[in-house]
Amino acid sequence: MPDPHWTLQSFDQLSNQQLYALLQARSRVFVMEQQCIYQDQDDIDFHALHLCCWRGQTLLAYLRIIPAGVSFDEVSIGRVLTTDAARGRGLGKELMQRAIAACQLHYPSQGIRIGAQDYLRRFYQDLGFTVDSDIYDEDGIAHVEMIFPAQA
16 A cells, blocks of 8 residues: 655645545535535635645545635634544644644744634644634534744
8 A cells, every 4th residue: 555645735736636535525524524514615725725645546634724814814724634544543643733834834924823623622732723712613513713823
């Protein structure tokens, strides 16, 4: 079985097959597993960088990096997921570490904001994020905004 490989691409750089795989994974995780009924295709994908981990043609992990001013005043990370095939192997942590590094490379000297599911608060705190809001409800799931400090 091939080793996992990582890609960071703009929307226009994604192949049809890659786009289909990531949209399918987002639907499976957020709509089906978490039972959040919402319009996933929100036009933000056009502005985002898409960080993916693949094994062959199989998507293992995904997130999108969104420039400042699109979702938040800061750069943001969203749609963070690992697929069933990859859970429990620490891939989520590596995914976020790579995302933070990509944000610092592509958007230097900017903080990073996320809207995190509250049950994952400790996971994100261990990566250097701090809570920056009260708990709020988004699609029936408790969330909290968190911020990663800008690097000098």
